[in-house]
Amino acid sequence: MKARVSILFLLIPQICFGTVYHVGPGEIYTTFAAFHAAVTPAAGDVVDGGGNTFFEEIAVNCNGTDGFPVTYQNFRVIGASVLDNWIGPDGNSEYYTATPVDVAGGNNVDIVIKNGIIVNRAADNSFGSLSEGYWVKDTVNNRIYYKPDDGMAHVFEAGRGNLIGIAGHDYIRVSSCTIYGGTNGIQSTTTSQDKVLGLEIDSCTISNFCAHAIQIYSSDGSKIENNIISYCQKGGVKLGGLLAAVNVAGDNAVVNSNRFYRNGWAHVSYDSEEHVIDIMPFSVSPVISKNIISESGYIGGQVYTDVLSAGTCISVDGVDDFEISGNHLFDNYNGCIVFGPDTNYAGTMGLISRNVFNHNGLAAVDSGSRSNKLRVICSKNDIGAACNAAVSILNNTFCNNRGSVGTFNNGAANIFLSGGSDMSGLVIKNNLHFENVNKADFRVYSENGAITYIEDNNLYYRSGGGDFLAIGGLTTTTAYPETNNFAAFMTATGSTNDINADPLLVSSTDFHLTESSPARSAASGGGDIGAHEYKDLSAPGAPNGVNVK
Numbered sequence: 373m374k375a376r377v378s379i380l381f382l383l384i385p386q387i388c389f390g391t392v393y394h395v396g397p398g399e400i401y402t403t404f405a406a407f408h409a410a411v412t413p414a415a416g417d418v419v420d421g422g423g424n425t426f427f428e429e430i431a432v433n434c435n436g437t438d439g440f441p442v443t444y445q446n447f448r449v450i451g452a453s454v455l456d457n458w459i460g461p462d463g464n465s466e467y468y469t470a471t472p473v474d475v476a477g478g479n480n481v482d483i484v485i486k487n488g489i490i491v492n493r494a495a496d497n498s499f500g501s502l503s504e505g506y507w508v509k510d511t512v513n514n515r516i517y518y519k520p521d522d523g524m525a526h527v528f529e530a531g532r533g534n535l536i537g538i539a540g541h542d543y544i545r546v547s548s549c550t551i552y553g554g555t556n557g558i559q560s561t562t563t564s565q566d567k568v569l570g571l572e573i574d575s576c577t578i579s580n581f582c583a584h585a586i587q588i589y590s591s592d593g594s595k596i597e598n599n600i601i602s603y604c605q606k607g608g609v610k611l612g613g614l615l616a617a618v619n620v621a622g623d624n625a626v627v628n629s630n631r632f633y634r635n636g637w638a639h640v641s642y643d644s645e646e647h648v649i650d651i652m653p654f655s656v657s658p659v660i661s662k663n664i665i666s667e668s669g670y671i672g673g674q675v676y677t678d679v680l681s682a683g684t685c686i687s688v689d690g691v692d693d694f695e696i697s698g699n700h701l702f703d704n705y706n707g708c709i710v711f712g713p714d715t716n717y718a719g720t721m722g723l724i725s726r727n728v729f730n731h732n733g734l735a736a737v738d739s740g741s742r743s744n745k746l747r748v749i750c751s752k753n754d755i756g757a758a759c760n761a762a763v764s765i766l767n768n769t770f771c772n773n774r775g776s777v778g779t780f781n782n783g784a785a786n787i788f789l790s791g792g793s794d795m796s797g798l799v800i801k802n803n804l805h806f807e808n809v810n811k812a813d814f815r816v817y818s819e820n821g822a823i824t825y826i827e828d829n830n831l832y833y834r835s836g837g838g839d840f841l842a843i844g845g846l847t848t849t850t851a852y853p854e855t856n857n858f859a860a861f862m863t864a865t866g867s868t869n870d871i872n873a874d875p876l877l878v879s880s881t882d883f884h885l886t887e888s889s890p891a892r893s894a895a896s897g898g899g900d901i902g903a904h905e906y907k908d909l910s911a912p913g914a915p916n917g918v919n920v921k
Contacts, residue, residue, distance in 0.1 A: 612652020
């Protein structure tokens, strides 16, 4: 049989002759392993899976060039297999079955999936004492144990494997693929000398991994756009290495227009992870924009510990010159953004602008989450010295955020400025806070280091009238000074243009301003306060209001 190939004519920016290779049933190469053993694609080539499903780890073996990537497209790759033949129940109402052979050919499992949703995992070999809804590996007898919380009449799958391995190859594009059930979805964990250049991942659906949907150890110029990413226990996207250094960072990354939901979901023992988007220290100039992030950070009944950066939606601590703009974050159990000097590297300059934060901190109604201390936007300074962070928080909208229960509830705030050492260069302007029920709209914690900031032209409003503004250090081990005396608050912050009035939004879910809103033309520079500028929606041709969901 001859291999079916096509010639591809590309006009970007010049004519390029590329070959389209077809992989799958009926083709000469029925698997990617067979294809890569025989062919090394060249710049501009396309490897098309024909919409077929593959049960294997795909190891990329080629490089494209800038402007002419090698494209892998149009297939489904699965690391999970069906679990059946359960035996039980035993005395603790547990069932067990044999561990299946995984996609790498071994006898191991990293994730169990029930009806398309990852299951909480307990420590290896702890069968006999499982809680309901947890699974565990018996590493001696190669078994999986599970204690049901609602019976066994479900579809169970077990998965393992890094399903698409980039392994230091440059200018690779992965497009229009479904990647499901394993250890990592797309990964490169090579040495720092093998920095991945120009990686593009677009229009993919990536779900159910015990680690990350996308984890690239060292990269420059990655573009992750228009993907749907869900049910990844350690997080959605991680760019940078575990051993933070300048040559294992995620430089010049673009994470844009993705839909993230239920990541950092179900228990897994990684206290410092569970960030939905994690740009590691030493990284430079990432842009995180126009993403929708929801329902992240439910960690299977684990207690939240006092770790500022654990389980946030977006982590950019120790990162230089970042931009986080135009994102919608709602219905999350965890904090939303953490920034500031990391233990390894200070990280300076950043912009957090035009984001909407709505109804986050579901720990207020669900104590099973570890996010009882919700900090929507949180600063840190762990470098051990004073730092000029040079970060601006401008024109964001905070509505209906929760996070007011639990041991650490007094740390729950929309904007929480703190640090282990002195920190300066923070600008907080033109933000809109409306009907939040956490402990504070704005809180400064100066117990461990002086915080120098400019706070002005912000609107704060809660119809309930409780104390929701705070300046200063701890008054007790769990409480901060609070007030709803707005004049005293403005004096403490040095503000002259803050507003304490109903912003008159279009509705409780549409955060555009109405014509009579006091936030109109009240921002520094004369624009509107909040993420959305006023638009006359009755005018001919005007766009509809935007609902954050």
